[in-house]
Amino acid sequence: MAIQISCTSLKDLPHVVEQVFDISEGIVVWALDGDLGAGKTTFLQAAGKHLGIAEAIQSPTFSLVNEYRLPSGAPVYHFDFYRINTPEEALDIGVEEYFYSGARCWIEWASCIEPYLPVPRLSIHIRRRENEERIFEIERYE
Numbered sequence: 001m002a003i004q005i006s007c008t009s010l011k012d013l014p015h016v017v018e019q020v021f022d023i024s025e026g027i028v029v030w031a032l033d034g035d036l037g038a039g040k041t042t043f044l045q046a047a048g049k050h051l052g053i054a055e056a057i058q059s060p061t062f063s064l065v066n067e068y069r070l071p072s073g074a075p076v077y078h079f080d081f082y083r084i085n086t087p088e089e090a091l092d093i094g095v096e097e098y099f100y101s102g103a104r105c106w107i108e109w110a111s112c113i114e115p116y117l118p119v120p121r122l123s124i125h126i127r128r129r130e131n132e133e134r135i136f137e138i139e140r141y142e
Helices: 010-023 040-051 088-092 095-099 110-116
Strands: 003-007 029-034 064-071 075-082 106-110 121-128 135-141
Touching: 003 010, 003 029, 010 040, 010 121, 010 135, 029 040, 029 110, 040 075, 040 106, 040 121, 075 095, 088 095, 088 110, 106 110
Parallel strands: 029 106, 029 121, 075 106
Antiparallel strands: 003 135, 064 075, 121 135
8 A cells, every 4th residue: 555745845855754764664675756857866865865875866867876875884776767778778787686685775767677676665656746746655565
């Protein structure tokens, strides 16, 4: 069953991120989808800040994957599959090794690699409404 969280402005995003971390307890793979400009990267920037990641979180649109480090030194892998033509292209960079490594993985445009999404995972679909309002639909797959 999907949970919906409404966010009326960017200043509310840290509260949404806290709720998503609560919902995702025990799940390290987050699969994000939403239209272009829905706020996937902005959401992940807030999640990175919540985790204490020092680097600037930027979408890896051309490199497909960026790696960040938690204060503990543990890796966080951030994927963007907007530009791939087939789901199999994700296999070429070894996504399955990342997804099953136990490391936190954030996947933008997750629907582009649907056949290879791992379970367990947290699905986060972001819908854009008027102005800055966003609706986050969150579902656990276990």
